[in-house]
Amino acid sequence: MEAVVSEKGKLRIADGTSKRETLSTAEGTAMFDQMQLQIRRMVGTSVPPDILQQVTDKKTGTEIWLAVVDLFDNNTNATAKVYRIRRLVSELWSMKLLPVCDASLHLCKMFNTCTKLKTLQYDVSDIDMVEMMLESLKSAVRYGADS
Known part of the structure; x- marks a missing residue:
């Protein structure tokens, strides 16, 4: 799934590297918000329902992405x-x-x-x-x- 997010050019937004506060134009923030929605949609359609249920309370695509990464990474240790x-x-x-x-x-x-x-x-x-x-x-x- 990381490959798909990266391919779409949204990995820096998904992992929290790019922040909304650093953008100076209204167009930039609108585009950032649109990408957050796309990340939410991509994650929502890619994970099983039981995993999705655990992350639906998150507000942004970044929060959902980080929660899913946390769920899967912590299971291996x-x-x-x-x-x-x-x-x-x-x-x-x-x-x-x-x-x-x-x-x-x-x-x-x-x-x-x-x-x-x-x-x-x-x-x-x-x-x-x-x-x-x-x-x-x-x-x-x-x-x-x-x-």
């Missing part, structure tokens, strides 16, 4: 992979729904973290996922006996 798995599992177990937050968004974040773990070839069993979800909702749910 065994130590980084183990550390990342531990961090994500710990993050998943410690997620809690706050009373003022949207439960659907909270569960989406949990499933997104679970997808990241599956990308790292870590299997979160269904029973563990159910327990994590119930534990995360415990403080926000009002039971009939509480009122």
